[in-house]
Amino acid sequence: MNLQALHQYLQGRTEPVCAYLYDLAHLRRHVQGLRRSLPDQCQLFYAIKANSDAPILQALLGHTDGFEVASLGEIERVRAVDGGMPIAFGGPGKTDAELEGALAHEVALIHVESEHQLRRLDWIARRHGRVADILLRVNPEHVPQQATLRMGGQATQFGIEEARIPDLIELARTLPGVRLRGFHIHAISNNLDAQAHLALLEHYFDLAEAWQQRHCLTIDWLNVGGGIGVNYADPSASFAWEGFCAGLSALIAARRPACRIVFECGRFLTADCGYYLTEVTDIKTARGRHFAILRGGSHHFRLPVSWQHDHPFVVLPRDVWPYPFARPAVHGATVTLCGELCTPKDILARDVPVERLRAGDCIAFLLAGAYGWHISHHDFLSHPHPERVFVDG
Ligand SMILES: *Cc1c(COP(=O)(O)O)cnc(C)c1O
Numbered sequence: 001m002n003l004q005a006l007h008q009y010l011q012g013r014t015e016p017v018c019a020y021l022y023d024l025a026h027l028r029r030h031v032q033g034l035r036r037s038l039p040d041q042c043q044l045f046y047a048i049k050a051n052s053d054a055p056i057l058q059a060l061l062g063h064t065d066g067f068e069v070a071s072l073g074e075i076e077r078v079r080a081v082d083g084g085m086p087i088a089f090g091g092p093g094k095t096d097a098e099l100e101g102a103l104a105h106e107v108a109l110i111h112v113e114s115e116h117q118l119r120r121l122d123w124i125a126r127r128h129g130r131v132a133d134i135l136l137r138v139n140p141e142h143v144p145q146q147a148t149l150r151m152g153g154q155a156t157q158f159g160i161e162e163a164r165i166p167d168l169i170e171l172a173r174t175l176p177g178v179r180l181r182g183f184h185i186h187a188i189s190n191n192l193d194a195q196a197h198l199a200l201l202e203h204y205f206d207l208a209e210a211w212q213q214r215h216c217l218t219i220d221w222l223n224v225g226g227g228i229g230v231n232y233a234d235p236s237a238s239f240a241w242e243g244f245c246a247g248l249s250a251l252i253a254a255r256r257p258a259c260r261i262v263f264e265c266g267r268f269l270t271a272d273c274g275y276y277l278t279e280v281t282d283i284k285t286a287r288g289r290h291f292a293i294l295r296g297g298s299h300h301f302r303l304p305v306s307w308q309h310d311h312p313f314v315v316l317p318r319d320v321w322p323y324p325f326a327r328p329a330v331h332g333a334t335v336t337l338c339g340e341l342c343t344p345k346d347i348l349a350r351d352v353p354v355e356r357l358r359a360g361d362c363i364a365f366l367l368a369g370a371y372g373w374h375i376s377h378h379d380f381l382s383h384p385h386p387e388r389v390f391v392d393g
Contacts, residue, residue, distance in 0.1 A: 001026060001391060006275060006316055006364050009389070014322075016295035017279040017362050019387040020373055022051075024059040027273035027369075031063045034269070037245040039252050042261045045088060047226050048074055050266030050370035051274070055390040057081045060269070066108065068226075068264035072101040079105050088223065088264060090137065090184065092157050099124050103132060109221065111137045111184045113159055115168060118178065125177030132177060135184040135223055136160055136168055140207060143187045144199050152187025159185075162207070169215050180217070182259055183208050186225025190267065192237075194244035197228065198251060205255050219259045228268040230367055235312050239268065267370040274369025276301045276386070277316075280361050281340070283328035290335040292357055297339010297346045300386050301368060302376040310349035313337070316362040329358040337363060341381050 001023035010017060035044045043065035048057060052074060057067070058081050066086035067078045075098075078087055089102045090111035099121050102110055112118045112134045125132045141162040143153025151158040160168055165183075172180040185204050191197050201224055208222050231237050252261070278296035285291070298304070304311035321327050334353050339346035348365065378385055
């Protein structure tokens with residue numbers, strides 16, 4: 001979807017614009033390209049919490065190897081679009097009902113996050129006459145990498161600390177309701193450095209190899225998580241996927257891991273297929289600073305507030321001005337883009353430069369396809385929801 005398509009959407013609209021637009025054709029092309037570059041031994045899963053709308057899942061069905069989910073609700077979302085898509089089920093708080101639901105929905109792999117979860121799953125699976133295929137989720141001792149969010153390499157609620165993995169491997173062997181198929185490590189989020197990500201994977205290979213040798217264990221799966229980043233500060237400088245895949249091929253050739261390597265990416269797959277469009281409804285100045293008020297805000301698009309960043313955007317100028325009085329505007333200035341909520345936290349970009357911005361123009365926030373609508377508090381203040389449009393072709 002190009003700028004022209006966004007302008008087309010705006011044609012003839014009189015109500016203040018507020019919409020999410022998702023480009024499904026772009027999504028398919030993007031993900032096809034990513035998957036094509038991956039070495040043969042690798043699989044690409046989609047972590048659906050980034051965006052779990054049915055049209056998105058549908059578009060990804062033929063182009064990913066499976067979906068990663070973190071609740072029974074997400075399992076049901078996947079099964080509503082496809083009965084057979086492989087599912088990996090993670091999350092630190094799986095209830096008995098969720099574990100039962102996972103078995104009933106034929107989830108392929110359950111990522112076990114604690115000893116208690118392991119024992120409960122075994123107990124439930126045996127009661128149902130089943131054997132659940134599991135990966136142990138590891139919180140590694142060291143993560144050679146800085147990141148915005150860290151789930152591993154420090155004390156967190158996620159996974160099983162590295163030092164306890166040997167005990168849990170041995171415990172799993174004694175439990176007839178589970179079959180240990182490998183390991184899962186998702187330790188960081190939004191990593192932009194391909195070389196650093198390779199170093200991370202090499203470390204994971206080391207860990208998995210050591211456990212296999214020490215416990216005479218054969219594994220089928222090493223799930224290396226998601227966490228491949230999207231550059232919100234400079235959308236033109238994206239993660240060097242091609243170089244990363246070349247490095248990964250070399251790493252696999254050198255280390256010859258005898259299992260499948262699974263990626264479960266969220267953000268990297270769906271961020272750039274989505275746009276959040278909002279109309280500027282007012283512009284004002286306070287103590288020399290300019291503020292643009294938008295029809296929308298963090299109740300639809302919480303990502304910039306959650307990550308404390310200025311979200312990238314483009315201005316879509318519109319010439320229609322229906323009022324018989326002057327149009328509020330700023331020229332060649334910095335402006336703060338504010339939502340319509342009654343809280344000073346409702347800011348999507350702060351003191352960012354614009355050539356010209358007028359009431360009635362629209363702002364298109366880029367990279368809004370992942371962790372946008374789905375992480376937001378839609379009904380705070382009871383404003384109307386944005387229109388949500390899935391464009392195909
Ligand atoms: C959120 C999550 C992902 C996806 O993370 P991205 O940063 O969007 O790639 C993958 N695996 C697990 C376990 C997650 O919780």
